[in-house]
Amino acid sequence: MRKYEVMYIIRPDLEQEAVQATVEKFQNIINNGGEITKHDLMGKRRLAYEINKHRDGHYVLVQFNANSEVVSELDRVLKISDEVIRYLIVKDVA
Numbered sequence: 001m002r003k004y005e006v007m008y009i010i011r012p013d014l015e016q017e018a019v020q021a022t023v024e025k026f027q028n029i030i031n032n033g034g035e036i037t038k039h040d041l042m043g044k045r046r047l048a049y050e051i052n053k054h055r056d057g058h059y060v061l062v063q064f065n066a067n068s069e070v071v072s073e074l075d076r077v078l079k080i081s082d083e084v085i086r087y088l089i090v091k092d093v094a
Helices: 016-031 068-080
Strands: 002-010 035-051 054-066 084-091
Touching: 002 016, 002 035, 002 068, 016 035, 016 054, 016 068, 054 068, 054 084, 068 084
Parallel strands: none
Antiparallel strands: 002 054, 002 084, 035 054
16 A cells, blocks of 8 residues: 545535535545545635635545555545535655
8 A cells, every 4th residue: 555645625615514415424434445544624714816706615634544446436526526626646765
């Protein structure tokens, strides 16, 4: 298993329960074949530039160990989720 890091931004107009449900959905995908080493819900922050008419977003940073199948599934689900406005998955080399 390799180390990865994913940061995603959730739409600001969602209720807190919907944000929590979205975070849990992605945690379940990672835990289904991988393990989360660090999870940081950074809260609502201002974006550097407007994305899909949103100026703010809920930032979430997750570091995890997983194989490539888990990362592929996470990428697929992040891509089709309406709650997520931006995401980035990278290999952690440190």
